[in-house]
Amino acid sequence: MLNHLFSTKNRTGFQVPSALPLKNLQKRRRSPTILNSLNGSVRKEEVSRRLRVAYQGAPGAYSEFAAKTACPESITVPCRAFTNVISAVETGRADLAVLPVESTMEGTAVRNYDLLLQRDLCIVQEVSLFVHYCLLAMPGVTKGELKRVISHPMALAHCGRTLAQLGLDHEAVEDTAGAVELLLSNRMLDTAAIASSRAAVLYGLDVLAHGLQDESWNVTRFLILSRDPRIGRKKRVRVKTSMAVGHHSGTLSVLLKVLSTFSSRNISLTKLEVNPSSKNNGPIKILDVDGGASVVKEFPCVLYVDFEGSIDDQKVKDAIAEISELPVFVRILGCYSADPNIYGLQ
Numbered sequence: 001m002l003n004h005l006f007s008t009k010n011r012t013g014f015q016v017p018s019a020l021p022l023k024n025l026q027k028r029r030r031s032p033t034i035l036n037s038l039n040g041s042v043r044k045e046e047v048s049r050r051l052r053v054a055y056q057g058a059p060g061a062y063s064e065f066a067a068k069t070a071c072p073e074s075i076t077v078p079c080r081a082f083t084n085v086i087s088a089v090e091t092g093r094a095d096l097a098v099l100p101v102e103s104t105m106e107g108t109a110v111r112n113y114d115l116l117l118q119r120d121l122c123i124v125q126e127v128s129l130f131v132h133y134c135l136l137a138m139p140g141v142t143k144g145e146l147k148r149v150i151s152h153p154m155a156l157a158h159c160g161r162t163l164a165q166l167g168l169d170h171e172a173v174e175d176t177a178g179a180v181e182l183l184l185s186n187r188m189l190d191t192a193a194i195a196s197s198r199a200a201v202l203y204g205l206d207v208l209a210h211g212l213q214d215e216s217w218n219v220t221r222f223l224i225l226s227r228d229p230r231i232g233r234k235k236r237v238r239v240k241t242s243m244a245v246g247h248h249s250g251t252l253s254v255l256l257k258v259l260s261t262f263s264s265r266n267i268s269l270t271k272l273e274v275n276p277s278s279k280n281n282g283p284i285k286i287l288d289v290d291g292g293a294s295v296v297k298e299f300p301c302v303l304y305v306d307f308e309g310s311i312d313d314q315k316v317k318d319a320i321a322e323i324s325e326l327p328v329f330v331r332i333l334g335c336y337s338a339d340p341n342i343y344g345l346q
């Protein structure tokens with residue numbers, strides 16, 4: 001059960017320095033190459049082209065902003081669905097992928113976490129964005145003329161109470177910026193989109209209202225994924241590790257063991273979530289990436305665990321070894337610099 005520690009494709013040791021808070025982004029944009037600005041230790045030939053970062057949605061989507069926050073000089077690659085985002089990196093069409101995985105209002109985006117477990121990419125960075133929703137309409141359209149609102153399902157969920165107050169029907173589309181594109185291309189005069197004010201500027205729409213989210217504190221955490229564990233290898237400042245623990249029975253005893261293993265070593269957990277399989281979706285699949293040929297393993301329950309510390313730290317190695325003695329499967333999803341910043345986007 002210690003495959004991840006002895007893998008030829010060892011997942012340890014990659015790190016991308018955190019993106020800077022919004023006020024510092026301009027400075028970073030001026031730096032000569034993205035990998036340089038991410039990490040000075042990457043070899044010269046690797047910095048000669050700009051990183052391509054795949055995200056789900058159209059230009060102006062929140063995920064694109066997360067990509068630009070993590071890699072200010074990158075070329076962003078829009079993709080239709082999250083699975084296409086991952087495939088873009090797997091096939092070499094992009095270098096990195098952006099995946100929203102949790103929000104303060106909705107908790108873990110289980111489907112995206114499932115994708116992370118099923119595919120062979122590793123986490124190299126995290127970005128948390130403050131998400132502020134606006135009501136966008138075609139130029140000249142007033143609130144009174146609106147009959148419905150379209151947006152990404154997460155945006156609609158985050159604005160549920162406000163939408164009920166406005167008395168507008170709503171319909172889910174692929175992403176927030178895609179909703180704006182749809183308005184524009186069909187010249188929809190009775191429909192508004194929920195999206196960012198950045199999308200309004202990009203597409204030339206009017207902002208009819210700001211701050212539509214039901215809770216004023218609305219932060220989404222995005223993960224930056226890569227195939228290449230060398231990205232950002234550098235001396236670490238504050239490092240975090242994410243892992244998944246799949247097991248077949250005794251969730252409570254596995255949970256207690258995980259808790260005591262980390263607490264006895266004074267390792268702080270930043271996330272601990274029990275994810276049982278559902279009748280609708282069947283067992284949770286985890287790709288075992290360490291055994292040469294990749295094998296998919298199935299579990300009725302998986303724990304998502306994020307903790308402070310590097311997989312190179314002896315006490316972390318000991319903790320993982322102890323957990324791996326249980327009848328569980330452990331997959332290290334990434335070891336990356338912890339970014340406590342919350343970046344702004346209106």
Ligand SMILES: O=C(O)C(=O)Cc1ccccc1
Nearest residue numbers: 061062063152154175176220
């Ligand atoms: O639709 C978008 O703009 C996205 O990037 C997905 C999303 C939607 C709402 C909050 C965060 C991410």
